[in-house]
Amino acid sequence: MEPFWAVVVGIMFGAGIYLMLRRNLSKLILGLILISNAANMLIMTSAGLTRDAPPMIAAGKETLTGTYADPLPQALVLTAIVIGFGVLAYFLTLLQGAYKSNKSENLDRLGGGAS
């Protein structure tokens, strides 16, 4: 299924970048969220997908046996999700301030010198 998900992730990235390139401040945030989701999925997908086999060692066993989903990208993505949230919050705060002080949602007018 990786090719299918690769296409979906590609669409997510494309849409995210399209939104970030808009002039509107709110769309920038939407694009950012989309891209961070897409990045998480990219890490999972490019490591190879395994269905229905969580990397849990069964009780009483010493090691993982049989097929199992790669645990390393999962560990990476887990922290990435939480960090993405922190960054989003920081970003929102910044944009909120910028919006309030410029009274404009037009990103082209958010710069220091031009406004």
Added chain:
Amino acid sequence: MALPLIVVVGLLLSCLAPTLGRLLGQKVAPLLALFPAAVCLWLCATVLPNLDTPLLFEAPWIPSLNMSYAFHLDGLSALFMLFISAIGTFIFMYAGGYLGNHPQLGRLFAFLLLFFSAMLGLVIADDLILLFIFWELTSISSFFLIGFKHESEEARRSALQALLVTGAGGLALLAGLILLGDIGGTYRVSELLLRGDTFIRHPLSDAALLLILAGAFTKSAQFPFHFWLPGAMVAPTPISAFLHSATMVKAGIFLLARLHPLLSDHLWWTPLVAGAGAITMTYGALRSPWERDLKTILAYATVSVLGMLTMLLGLGVDKAIPAFVAVILAHAFYKASLFMVAGILDHQCGTRNIDELRGLRSALPITSVAAGLAAVSMMGIPPLFGFIAKEKLIEAALKAEWYGMLMIAAVFVSAACLTVSAWQVGFRPFRGTPKPTPKQAKEGGPLLWAGPLFFAILPVPLGLLVSFWSGPFFSAAVGAIQGQNLEMTVKLWYGFNLALLMSFLILGAGVGLTLKRDKITAYLKRTVYAKWPAAFHGAAVFQFGLKQAFALANAQTRILFQDALRHNLTFIMVVFLGLGFTILKITNVAWPFNPVPLDNPPLFELMIGLVIVAAIAAAIRAQSMVVAAACLGVVGFAVSCFFMIHGAIDLAITQLVIETLTVLLFVLVVHRFPDFNTKESELRRRFDALLAAASGAFMTLLIWKADLIQLQDPISGYFAENSMTKGYGQNVVNVILVDFRALDTLGEIVVLLIAALGVYSLTRQKLKKAKKATEGGAA
């Protein structure tokens, strides 16, 4: 144990120096001079008598990278340590006398001590990386010391120039040292030196040699990088005397000497090192005598001697190395003395122009004795130590096989010119009828004249007694440079031979040039200096290049960073895609759809994917923020399902909780943002859509390719095997997070902490400002 202790104590004292300087004022100088004095005495008492057994120290630093705190004191290190600490002692006292109660005396000593410790560390380091760190520390402390008078623009410019030149060389050196360590298989200098054969045969040895030479030549002001050294003379004279004549500029020479056993068999060694050295020596000597500023004369003379030392290392004949040791010692003493004399003249008379300084013998009797003796040593007149150095130098040049005649000629010309320089600094200001100077000249305190006098007198007993005690010392130093044990002696008198004849011929030529010096100067002014525009001077070229670099950076910033986020984003994306597609080599990606049917028709997966795509389409078309945010919520939950299906239960839960919290964030913040009513041009939309489509396609290809190729075995097998036995956890993902890769996790929670502090301080700041504004308005 003593070796790292010296460095650590020096660094600690450097931290304390500003406080001490504030508390004690001028008295801090003799107090801190006790440190180099102690090092010097320790060296003379315990190390010099036992040079056969080098002192060693080793402690692990980063064992996985083969790096250690390794120190090693052999004959070469002892030679450098000896004159660094001896000169350091007197320079510290002299700096106290020179700067008096300067408010920033403590700061000066902080940097001086930092430099002193780094320099000692450099000469005893036995690990290439450690050596490099000390090397850079000397560059940095030199930057601050040249720029000590930071109110002056010239000082700042010269400091920056010196830093950029030596810093660029430092980068090259780092690359060279890493190559060297890689080739030799170890970063330990003492072990590397035994592997000369493997080095020469390695294909990368050429690159390593060139990079190391680049580092050494910039540091030691070899032509064409020499120009920063005369510029560095804007520093207070104690600094010039210590860093830019006696010690720091010899770091490059030290490195060449240290690596001599390893590198000197390389085919390019002699042409590059001896060639650069001979050019530098001649160039410096030819420029030095005709300058009017005392310190500039000495600076060019220093450049010349540095070239001489480099040439001696490069010649590759046996006689050259003893000459190297002798010249380095003689130069360290007479040049330190002469520099301090120049400083005294500047300090007591208010000028450094030799045309204004006449007949000072009666006003500055002690200084004139010191200056005269040091100049005599510089001229190489027996029985001073300088004579021995000069004779050794001539002997080496006579033996030179590589362009032998040229070498002899270069040595002849340089030595003759340096005789004139010695006269100009050491005798000329004190002879003749007194002229009025900007300040009424009178002798300063002992803090000022003790140093020059000591180093001027030292070559006398040194020259006379050298035959009795210096054997082991010279043998150890020369042996360390040549990489073999040998026995040798140095004598004042070798009988009548060719070298002695040459020595007297040079002296004669020097006297002749001295007599004609004013005519030559006038002639040069009319011809060479008038015809050569300033652009031919290295410093001018460098400054021009620097200015152009700034202009280029400004132009780039103007074009690339317009004042709008999306322009910058567009640039980033275009560059990223351009580079990315080039590297990806799309043609190599095999068509990924393999027709193998899946056992379990992935209908559910397909549905989730389609939901994501549909939700995204809706989000892009949405006219209000609330609708778009809701669509993204759908995407988030679908992603959570994606994780769930593919065995990432932890991720699925995390994603769900984060989605919930994100909704809360939106409720809090985003609802205040306006709806989408900004209009965009059709053209812009199309262009962006194209760019976005290209990025999406790139990501898709990236995943395909990543899925198909496997550069290395995945390390997940290790986690799967050891998670239970070593980490006592059944949830492998969690064991990775808190045990195997805990350092990453630690970094990540620190990132979170920073993000939260950022939000906290931003909102707090705005609240405060707003409150102040409302209170002000109400009042």
Added chain:
Amino acid sequence: MNSYLIRMTVPWLCPFLLVMSIWILLRGHNAPGGGFIGGLVAAAAIAFWCFARGVEDAKRWMRVSPLHLMIAGVSTALISGLMPMFAGKPMLTALWHKVEVPLLGKLPLGTPILFDIGVFFAVVGVTTSILFSLEEFELWNRSGPS
């Protein structure tokens, strides 16, 4: 969110969520869960309280400041990482000790568990700090002369 029903449910729901979050944290080593998820669940509980009954009330209920909480969390993780250094091992090496616990039998206790607890508190602190900051700002925005 000014519903009476929600305001009355929250004091019952949130402590339950908190207890659950601790359970998620502790089972994390052997089953889905762990410091990140547990911390997020706890933060969500506090966020509920905050939305239902206001920031001030939520802060009073928490007793500790989110800033202190997250600094304590990171420090705990750091200390658990430094502990092996006193045992002469490189930083962040796991140290395990099997402890006899009544009722549960022999349990392996180690620095990674302490590390996970540190992660838990860091995540709770960070998330609540962000929410509180933004909520306070929002409150001011609503009341103040925008």
